[in-house]
Amino acid sequence: MSVILELTKVTKRFGGLVAVNAVDLRIETGSISSVIGPNGAGKTTIFNTITGIYKPEEGDIRFDGQTIVGMRPDRITAQGMCRTFQNIRLFHNMTVLENILVGAHTRTPSTAWGAVLRTRHFKQAEEEARQEAQRLLLYVGLPRGLGDQLARNLPYGQQRRVEIARALASKPKLILLDEPTAGMNPQETESATRLFRKLRDDLGITVVLIEHDMKVVMGISERISVIDYGQKIAEGTPAEVRKDQRVIEAYLGRHAESTTISMH
């Protein structure tokens, strides 16, 4: 199996605080993996470091065999990696369709000159982008008429789906989903989980999740990495991780009453 994303000894510090400490991570092409850990363990910081929002102090990050440390976030997206955010960051005052079109930024060949002159090329590119956006809207399970709604007016579950459609619009090889089922009810969670699997099975996109819902994690992941205090404390298949003593300590030791892990 080839490796699409590889982190070697990645360290990210904020002043004196080490948020991510020498983390190694290997994501195989076409896999579904999860990164789990207690709140504040540094999972989102890892995502931010991978996507270029933060620059790591040490270590190397390779995407598709090429190092992406120090590359601008928008360039990394253009390379074929995209993400969603923990606290949904849609462009609230843009329509759903426009949100998805922004996601397609790196894949839309239209230029400012073309826009001013209304060239045939421009119209064609815009029309194709629109159709593609409309298609993605349906693909993530949203009704057709939703495209012209302002993103802010959508219910929470639908906003999550728009965010995924927006990420898909950049035609990623790898998608990073940051707590994609947070705040969903069980039915929504279940259909969202089906969608994640579809991304891999139909589109061949490698999927990495940060997730708190253990049912989702255990059900979908092929590999799980466990982060605590910025360090990777365990890794393996769901079955292996479930039995790992350090993982149980990390969760139960400190968060006994706040986190319920249903390890069935």
Next chain:
Amino acid sequence: MHLRRVNPFKEILRPLGQLLIFIAGSAVVISAITLLLAVLLRPTRIDIDILQTTLVLLPQVLIDGITLGFMYAIIAMGYTMVYGVLEFINFAHGEFVMFGAFAGVELLIWLNAQGMLKTAELGLALVWITLAVLLGMVVAGSLAVTTERLAYRPLRGAPRLVPLIAAIGVSFLLQDTMRFLQSAINGDFYRTFPEFGPFAQRLTLFTVDMNGRPIDVAIQYKAIMLIAFGVVMLVALNYLVNATRLGKAIRSVAQDQKTAALMGIDVNRIIALTFLIGGALGGAAGVLWAFRFTRVDPYMGFIPGLKAFTAAVLGGIGSIVGAMLGGMVLGLLESFSAAYFSIFSRGAFGAEYKDIFAFGILILVLIFRPQGLLGGKTTQKA
């Protein structure tokens, strides 16, 4: 936030020490650079000896720079305190300065018309000046509180640019309001600080011998007064913020409004008080500014306001100590550039470029060290 016992003497001596270090430090550095330039440029001029000219001017330039620095530092307090509490650039602060200046000057003009300023010797003159400064503080402070209540409070929580735009509006509105008041009452919109007392006299500190020419190094009573007022004001503010209950409340609101409110602090009241203190300091600075430059007009607050903001950013906005340092550095830089720019460039560039100099510094600081000279790590360790 942990409680600590406050030693009043320490709280007075510490800012004094800091001020002294800042003044001495920046004066030495800037003088050294200037002298170095003078030495380097000496061979380019045969008509005059640049080094000698530089040396002769130096004491006066330093004194001018330090008095200017105090005024910038005092005005900068208003920006930095409000920014610390609200993360908001109070664009209209320069206009509080202007209102304070007019209040003080009007009082003195009135006293003068009553004939009370004619006989004044130093002691009495001091009393009048102090009265004028106090009146300036009252007027500017009340204006600041009113502005906060009417224009800024309704916008709290709006996106960042909204209160900033409103503040620009307040600035413009206040300028023309004063212009209208002055024009309606006096028929013209600028006023002059009445001359009184022995402030123009000079106190000779020492005499240096330069190539057989004796040169007096003297300081005007006026400059001594300005510096004295500046020291009192900055030390008092430091004491207020660091050693009183009110100061503690202000600091906790600056740290985290929500938590402060949960601890039973009336956040609205503290914000209003912050504006009151900042505005009052601005008003005092306005009267001192008028004292120093004699003319007041409705637009006088704008440029000093902008420069004081530069000073606040230079020192690290939100930090009171930083504003003192920033004010000093900027005051000295400005006085040096005004004095030497023209000499060093053979008259090609005059003192008019001192504003460009100040803005240039602002841009450079924001780009390369947006947390300011004392911002970031340093203050955290301290």
Next chain:
Amino acid sequence: MSAQATSTNRFLQIFSGPFGALLALLYAVGVTYVLTLDPRSLLGRLLLFSALALIYFIPQRPAVKFLLGAMLVLMVVPAIGLRNPFLLEIGFQVAVFATLALGLNVVVGFAGLLDLGYIAFFAVGAYLWAFFGSQQIWHVDEPPGTFTVYATFPFAAWWFWLFIPLGILAAAGMGIILGFPVLRLRGDYLAIVTLGFGEVIRVLANNLDKPINLTNGPQGITPIQRPPLPEFLTSPELLATLSRWAGRPINANDVYGFFFYFLGLLILGFTIIIARRLDRSKLGRSWTAIREDDVAAVAMGVPLRRTKLTAFAIGAAFSGAMGVLYAANRTFVSPETFSLTASISILVMVILGGLGSIPGVVMGAAVVTLLNIDILQSLSLQLSSLRQGPDLIPLLGIPWKELPTQLDPARYQRFFFGLLLILMMIFRPEGMVPAERARLELHEEEGEAIPDAELEGDLAPDEKLAD
């Protein structure tokens, strides 16, 4: 069109359907009639403006509205302008400032970057033609005030046409040069730095009369050439016909009034089309995206710095073109025109009209320009004529004569701008004609964001997050 949202207003419903169109036409005709009765009346000009605004708001098909508007702008105004050239002058100034406001709108309204020194780009265009289109080139070595007057100009007047694109390029270049270092700053710092930049440009214009005389300092540069008029426009037959229509002698100078009015409208028209097309393109979406949430925008592949720079450059380009035109129209430029007040007045236009809203911004520009050069001036004139007479001020009982000239309303622009800004921010931050998108946005709280300096991988993300 966003007018639809406002047109739910019951009053405007009267103007729906064919009957409504007729009603609007009648109103326009009525306004024209008032203007023909007294071409100089302020009331007539205000009615004219109200008719244009009404036409924009009424619930009619765009084609109908366009026709009605074009009738007023392209026929009525020039016709009345024959008898009162001031109307054309106002029209020209509205076109100039509407273009500037549209440029600033790209920066502030679309991309969300508050630029307080925007007038600097206008100055770049104006001084560019002022320098090359006058005899200033031959004066660079002379100290100010000792000018020899030459018979010819270094560049012939037709070069004006070439300097419009050059002005666009120069201003856009300036936008990029300024933008490059400062665009990584957070919003409020950016505002202060751009303000400083605007002041720097003005100070330079004031002082670059030495060591070499580039700008002629505070006196300004004059005379600046106007573009040559085509021969048929200045032919004696045409002038005679026009004079007959106008009932007063029309000379070549009057023809220039028409020329600049139409040229201004043409450039404004282009600007509107360009701004509109950009707003609805990939670039426009990117601007909105970085304004809404810059972290999410870069994560979606929008290059932050380049997108901001484009906004700066395009906004600057609009005002560069107008600067060249303005210099030619006035035949004189001086630093006074490019004050902070001017920058803020353009900001007032944008905010009054509606951030991000193209029709709003044009309307805002019209209102502010009318206020500036017409309403306040007219009030001042009224006052000074009262001052001539023996009457007393009502209530106060003082004779008008004793009212200080310092109280002329025309001197209190800043007062009105300030008041407008405060009131708009408190009560209607989305403006008179809100942009479709921004309607809700300005009342909302901003989401928390990762500090800006962290955004780009090429910045050193050191101690920022620690505090």
